[in-house]
Amino acid sequence: MMQTVLAVTAVILSLAAAGAIIRISRGPSLLDRVLASDVLLAILGAALCIDMAVNRHLNNLMLLVALSVVGFIGSVTVARFVADRREQANES
Amino acid sequence: MNPEASVVDNVIDTVSAVFLVAGALMSLAAAVGLLRFPDLLSRMHAATKPQVLGLFLLLAAIGLQLRSWWVWPVLLVAWIFQLLTVPVSAHMVGRAGYRTKHLHRELLSSDELEAVVQKAAQSARDESSRDDESDGGRRD
Incomplete structure (x- = not known):
């Protein structure tokens, strides 16, 4: 049964990753791209979780936490710089 | 088992x-x-x-x-x-x-940040106009 679950979730996550990548490439603004790449990171984390659950190990857990740290720092930094640039543009 | x-x-x-x-x-x-x-x-x-x-x-x-x-x-x-x-x-x-x-x-459906932004802009405008007035008074 676990092999079936693995196949089903692999298909679902591939479709989800394709959708997120389409939004990254199309996204009208920078913030849309940041949001979509955050979702892509969440999908990668979901793939790591499913690997751990199906194969019954905990090797990827630290990788999962590191992944969420990377997503956090990345989106906060980009949001900060977007705000700064637009403010200066308005003042000038 | x-x-x-x-x-x-x-x-x-x-x-x-x-x-x-x-x-x-x-x-x-x-x-x-x-x-x-x-x-x-x-x-x-x-x-x-x-x-x-x-x-x-x-x-x-x-x-x-x-x-x-x-x-x-x-x-x-x-x-x-x-x-x-x-x-x-x-x-x-x-x-x-x-x-x-x-x-x-x-x-x-509702924008609660709008009122805060308006208020901040208003107070900033008041501040700058008061500065202008005091500057003008000093010059006169």
């Missing part, structure tokens, strides 16, 4: 399989929301699904599959860490989106 234990085993396997598929469907829902929703704020609504509920379901499935008690605190720590960082980054992205006007104003 006695038959009772294998029945329990099957039930645990089924529950964790359901959790895994549901958690993966959260990711798919987020991707569909990213593609279909019209502006940044509604896309942010869709994007939080796999980050919180999806991760919770998948971590619960890991805990069920490993069949031991000591993993649950570790998984809980991983989930709480995600729960602490996601609102902060969502707040920052939403704030930047509001400031740079990446939203469809007609889709908002």
Whole structure:
């Protein structure tokens, strides 16, 4: 049964990753791209979780936490710089 | 193995399989929301699904599959860490989106930030006009 679950979730996550990548490439603004790449990171984390659950190990857990740290720092930094640039543009 | 234990085993396997598929469907829902929703704020609504509920379901499935008690605190720590960082980054992205006007104003049902922004702009204007007056008085 676990092999079936693995196949089903692999298909679902591939479709989800394709959708997120389409939004990254199309996204009208920078913030849309940041949001979509955050979702892509969440999908990668979901793939790591499913690997751990199906194969019954905990090797990827630290990788999962590191992944969420990377997503956090990345989106906060980009949001900060977007705000700064637009403010200066308005003042000038 | 006695038959009772294998029945329990099957039930645990089924529950964790359901959790895994549901958690993966959260990711798919987020991707569909990213593609279909019209502006940044509604896309942010869709994007939080796999980050919180999806991760919770998948971590619960890991805990069920490993069949031991000591993993649950570790998984809980991983989930709480995600729960602490996601609102902060969502707040920052939403704030930047509001400031740079990446939203469809007609889709908002209420805008409580508008009043605050107006008030801050008003007080800034008062401040600058008072400065101008005092400067002019000194010059005269």
